[in-house]
Structure formats: C-alpha cells, structure tokens
Amino acid sequence: MNRRHLLQGALATAPIIGASQMARASDSAGGDSFSFVHFTDPHIQPERGAMDGMKQCLHMVNELEPDFAINGGDLIMDALHVSEERAKLEWDCAAECLAELKVPAYHVIGNHDIGGWSTRAQMDESSPYFGKAYFREHYGDGRTYRSFDHKGWHFIILDTIGQLPDSPDYRGWIDAEQTEWLKADLAAAGRDTPVVIATHVPFQTTLHQLTSDPTLAPVGPHGTVNNFHTIWKLLQSYNVQLILSGHGHIRERLDVGGLTHIQSGAVCGLWWKGDVHGEDEAFNVITCHADGSFDYRFESIGWKVRA
Ligand SMILES: [Zn+2]
Incomplete structure (x- = not known):
C-alpha cells in the first residue's frame, strides 16, 4: 500500500474537525508542523493472525513517515x-x-501489559514477567512514566495503572509519587509550551454510558482514572492541548473541563474478533502545528478477521 493510497483513504474516511482546527484553517501557511502516530491496544498474540495485523498496521505507519509513534x-x-x-x-x-x-x-x-495483578493470577511474584518489571525494562527505558520534547511541543507518557487497596486487581490511578513528578515536569515545561499527554486508561470516557445501563453497571475502578480530579486543576494551569488514551477500544473525542480527550480506537478492534461498534481496527495520525494547535484523523488498517 503506497502513500497516495493512504492519503486517499484518509480523505474518504472524512477526518473529524474540531473547533481548534477550524480556527487554525486561516493560518494554514504555518511553519514547522509535524505528525506522529498514536496506535493503541494491539493486544498481540499468536492467534487470529494478530501478528500479521500488527505488522500490517506498522507497515502503514512506516509509509506515513511520522516523526515518531506512541503506543x-x-x-x-x-x-x-x-x-x-x-x-x-x-x-x-x-x-x-x-x-x-x-x-x-x-x-x-496498559493494564494487560502487567503480569499477575489479579485474583486469578497464574504467575509467581518472583517471575521476571510479574508486575510492571518487564515493561519497564524493555519498553519504558527503566520507567513507567516519562516525558520528552519535540519541535517545541512537550509529550508526557503517564502510568495510569494502580492497584486496589485490598486486592491484587488493578484500578485506573495516578499515584502520589507520579503526581509530584508531573507537577515538576509541567513546571519545567512552562505555561506556554503546548503539551500532549498519553495515558492508557482514559481520564474521561462515555464508553460505559454508551454500552450499558449505568444504573446497573457503574463505571467502577477499571474504566477511568478514578482520581483524575486530583490533577484536573493542575492540568488547566498549563497549555495542555490534547490527552490521548486507549483502553476502551472506542474512538471518542471529549472537550470537557477545558481539556480535549481523544481515545484512539484499537488496532485489534474487538481483540482481533471484529469491529468495535461498527468501527474498524485503526490508529490515529496527529499533526501538531507551529501555532500550538493540532488536527487528527483515524486510519483503518483494513483488517479482515480470521478464525
Ligand atoms: Zn485493551
């Protein structure tokens, strides 16, 4: 699949345009814009052709030549x-x-990247795959949260997986140590620098209202970052342009509380079993502009489900 085909595909799928993008339309001559890809929830496994699907996704990403990718x-x-x-x-x-x-x-x-945090765990605590250790060593550069700068923008990768107080099960959570780090990191970035935050568990989502009766199935500890309210006001003091998440496997944009939250669907769709509420297996291409605005579009990976 070549670049031209991808661009035509992008036009055909009609990108969602938000208020900030429309405001920017008159300023389209702007300088150093760049693109990055946000792909989430690939759930790689040997079954159902998942590895071929993921490679198909990554080959498409390579064709687009973004500056970098966030998983x-x-x-x-x-x-x-x-x-x-x-x-x-x-x-x-x-x-x-x-x-x-x-x-x-x-x-x-992500929660599924963590070994054995479950009442149904089958893994010993002494295993190198237990807890967050394997991710931290191989995918986190020794950490589970960190930040980096790129062409005038500041990117923050957060760890939104905590543990319930009296159970090995996970919950969506930003712990106190990370919160202190975040305060210092944002202060160092300054109030004007455009910031993108990437989480796994969303800070905000309507998934549960969409798919179930919330009076019968409340959101619970797994669905959102339960203590988001403790950092909401902190984030408002900075130029946070975009908060990216996954976890719910849906595409969603919420502009609420002075912040923009986008959940980018899932590369695996419904765990490689098909689409999610009619939405394809996909990833998100985000373009950041020199004026601190952004736009985005979803790219379907064109996956055909296998048995
Ligand atoms: Zn997932």
Whole structure:
C-alpha cells in the first residue's frame, strides 16, 4: 500500500474537525508542523493472525513517515491472568512485530501489559514477567512514566495503572509519587509550551454510558482514572492541548473541563474478533502545528478477521 493510497483513504474516511482546527484553517501557511502516530491496544498474540495485523498496521505507519509513534498500551493480549510461559510468548511476539517499525516509539503501559495483578493470577511474584518489571525494562527505558520534547511541543507518557487497596486487581490511578513528578515536569515545561499527554486508561470516557445501563453497571475502578480530579486543576494551569488514551477500544473525542480527550480506537478492534461498534481496527495520525494547535484523523488498517 503506497502513500497516495493512504492519503486517499484518509480523505474518504472524512477526518473529524474540531473547533481548534477550524480556527487554525486561516493560518494554514504555518511553519514547522509535524505528525506522529498514536496506535493503541494491539493486544498481540499468536492467534487470529494478530501478528500479521500488527505488522500490517506498522507497515502503514512506516509509509506515513511520522516523526515518531506512541503506543497507547495493551501491547500484548494479556499478562494479568496467564502463566509466565504464556506472557513470555506474547512479549516475544510483540518484539517480533515492533522490529518492523522504522520510526522511534514511546510506550504507555496498559493494564494487560502487567503480569499477575489479579485474583486469578497464574504467575509467581518472583517471575521476571510479574508486575510492571518487564515493561519497564524493555519498553519504558527503566520507567513507567516519562516525558520528552519535540519541535517545541512537550509529550508526557503517564502510568495510569494502580492497584486496589485490598486486592491484587488493578484500578485506573495516578499515584502520589507520579503526581509530584508531573507537577515538576509541567513546571519545567512552562505555561506556554503546548503539551500532549498519553495515558492508557482514559481520564474521561462515555464508553460505559454508551454500552450499558449505568444504573446497573457503574463505571467502577477499571474504566477511568478514578482520581483524575486530583490533577484536573493542575492540568488547566498549563497549555495542555490534547490527552490521548486507549483502553476502551472506542474512538471518542471529549472537550470537557477545558481539556480535549481523544481515545484512539484499537488496532485489534474487538481483540482481533471484529469491529468495535461498527468501527474498524485503526490508529490515529496527529499533526501538531507551529501555532500550538493540532488536527487528527483515524486510519483503518483494513483488517479482515480470521478464525
Ligand atoms: Zn485493551
């Protein structure tokens, strides 16, 4: 698939244009814009052709020649509930796929990237695949949250996976240590620098209202970052342009509380079993402009489901 085909595809799928993009239309001559890709929730496994699907996705990313890619998490199918052997197999599959990517990648940790945080865990705590250790070493440059600068923009990769107080199960959470780091990181970036934040668990989402009766199935500890309110006001003091997430496998844009939240669907769709509420397996291409605005479009990977 060549670049021209991809661009035609992008036009055919009609990008969503928000208020900030429309405001920018009169300023389209602007200087140093750049693009990056946000792909999330690939859930790589040996089954259902998932590795071919992921490689298809990464080949499309290579064709687009973005400056870099951000993986939004859940790189592997699941390490929460499986044996050490199975987790190793999935991480090996992920490494084989990512070897195809030709641009730098920054990785967000997803709940399924964590070994054995479950009441149904099949993995011993002494395993090198237990907890966040494997991700931290191989995909986090020794950390689970960090930041970097690119062409006048500041990018923050957060770790939104905490643990419930009295259970090994995970919850969406930003812990106190990370919150202190975030305060210092934003202060160093300054109030004018445009900021993009990438999380796995969304700060805000309507997924649960969309798919279930919220009086019968409340959001619960897994669906959102439960303590987002503790950093909401902090974020408003800075030039946070965009908060990217995954986790829910849906495409969603919410402009709420002075912030823009975009969830970028899922590379795996419904865990390689088909589309998600009619939306294809896809990734998000974001273009950042010199004036601090951005626009984005979703690219379907054109996947055909396999048995
Ligand atoms: Zn996922």
